[in-house]
Amino acid sequence: MEMETLPNGNSATATVTDAAAASATMTAPPSKLNQLAEFLKLEHQFLRVPFEHYKKTIRANHRIVEKEMSVVISGVADVAGGDLSRDVAVQHLNSLVFRLQGLKRKLEEGSRTEHLQAQRCRARLDHLESADAENLSEWSNTRLKRILVDYMLRMSYYDTAMKLAESSNIKEFVDIDVFLEAKKVIDALQNKEVAPALAWCAENKSRLKKSKSKFEFQLRLQEFIELVRAENNMRAITYARKYLAPWGATHLKELQRVMATLAFKSSTECATYKVLFEPRQWDYLVDQFKQEFCRLYGMTLEPLLNIYLQAGLSALKTPFCYEDDCSKEDPLSQESFRKLALPLPFSKQHHSKLVCYITKELMDTENPPLVLPNGYVYSTKALEEMAKKNNGKITCPRTGSVFNYSEVIKAYIS
Structure with missing residues (x-):
């Protein structure tokens, strides 16, 4: 018997504003609105990184101004209070003027940098506010590419990350420069x-x-x-x-x-x-x-890709996933995913569903499970079709044992 658990919908959360969720249309299906709200809770890093970079640039420009103005004011005081000749004083003041002109150029460059970073913050806010139930698929696709670029940057695949960002037109949504x-x-x-x-x-x-x-x-x-x-x-x-x-x-x-x-x-x-x-x-x-x-x-210590994968795997992880006959369609049947899910707790499940190993269809009252003499369970639909094609004979796909259809027993779901 193959059991496939239903996830509770739990996901990793972060303390971020979900103002963009308010822009979702009220006519959209509640399930999509809920999904969108959960997505926006995880966008803390998306807004925090450019904002911190913006603040850092402002602080750096402020330090430059303080340093240069302190030197200029001190220089003017020296000229005013010193016993200098006219030519020496003029030369000294000219050097201070050149210094102020250099400061002006630095501030103009710094202002351009601040403006670009402010634009990046605005672009990201606009991107979050543009999310609604109608364009959820496209928005999620962009989000996936952002997550992949984040992973590549953390793993030092800088060239690949830049190519993906450029080809997807999401350079303003990723933190390559950082x-x-x-x-x-x-x-x-x-x-x-x-x-x-x-x-x-x-x-x-x-x-x-x-x-x-x-x-x-x-x-x-x-x-x-x-x-x-x-x-x-x-x-x-x-x-x-x-x-x-x-x-x-x-x-x-x-x-x-x-x-x-x-x-x-x-x-x-x-x-x-x-x-x-x-x-x-x-x-x-x-x-x-x-x-x-x-x-x-304000970034997560782990790559976002790992966090999202672990959030999904924690909802799928059950003791059955680690058994030898775990379905190959289960992500946790793969060693790499098992390793990633190793420190995670088993999912708390309130409900389960039975899925036929042969047809991958749900087994319920309309398609009840049948038990073979060897203990394996398959759906009525699958065994009836097999019996029709093989003159009433059924071959267990897991063990190869052959039985008559009359030997199967109906299982009841309570």
Whole structure:
């Protein structure tokens, strides 16, 4: 007997606005409206990422203005209060004017960038508001392509992601530029360079501090380890005093452990310190950066594709899926899906339906199940057709056993 469970309709949710759901037409079928509402609950990342990128650009432009204006005001004060000759004062003021002109160009460029990012936020809002029951199929297709591009970007398939986005005309709906920004840091870490990652930490210092991130500390530790590996101990000590000592109040134990490598060195066989010199430490830094990057932009830590697949698999997962005679039509009959669903709980099912192994049709009171002498169950329609074609003989498709149609017993569904 093959059982195929009915999902409850549960899905992963995220705390996002579902204002676009209000734009759905009231004449649409309730089932489609409900489906649309569930879709919109999962669009948190779709709106959050461009908004965070927009805010980051505004903050960067603000910092540039503050820095440049501080220098200009200080320069004017020096000219006004200093005992300078007329020519020197004019030359000094001219240099400040050139600096202000440079600031103007930077602000014009920054303004264009802000405008483009604001347009992207608006395009995404419009896309969500355009969703209704009539164009649900087309809208869902676009959504699927967005999810695939997100997966490709996270897996570092940048060229493929860009080609799919361009061919599908969804460049405004995906975050290629954001991931390309992360790519520079990831490539550098894979090449055992920490400078771009440290620059990224400095650029986002306030937000990383607010989230109590220790990523910068881990980068500093790795840089110290590389100095010890190169047996440049004096430089390592100087580096530790300047960059690691400020972290002592909050990360003393880790700091003490790393400082001990000065005595053990990179050739040590002591497991506690040997692990610090292993190449996998760089892989750990890459993974940690990806997590910090996702948190910064409000992204899910897992690819959206995995989340959606797990949401669907959690509704389909039952103990029967892991039996040897699980139907090949069940997604969980495939090893890759079983692996993805492994940490998920079994689905809570209130109702089940019986599906015939032969015809794949529902077995109910109109097409009741019949039990063969070997215990396998098939639909009345399937066995009657088989008996007609084989002079009353029935062959069990699973075991190959042959029976007379008169031997089957009717099963009753309670």
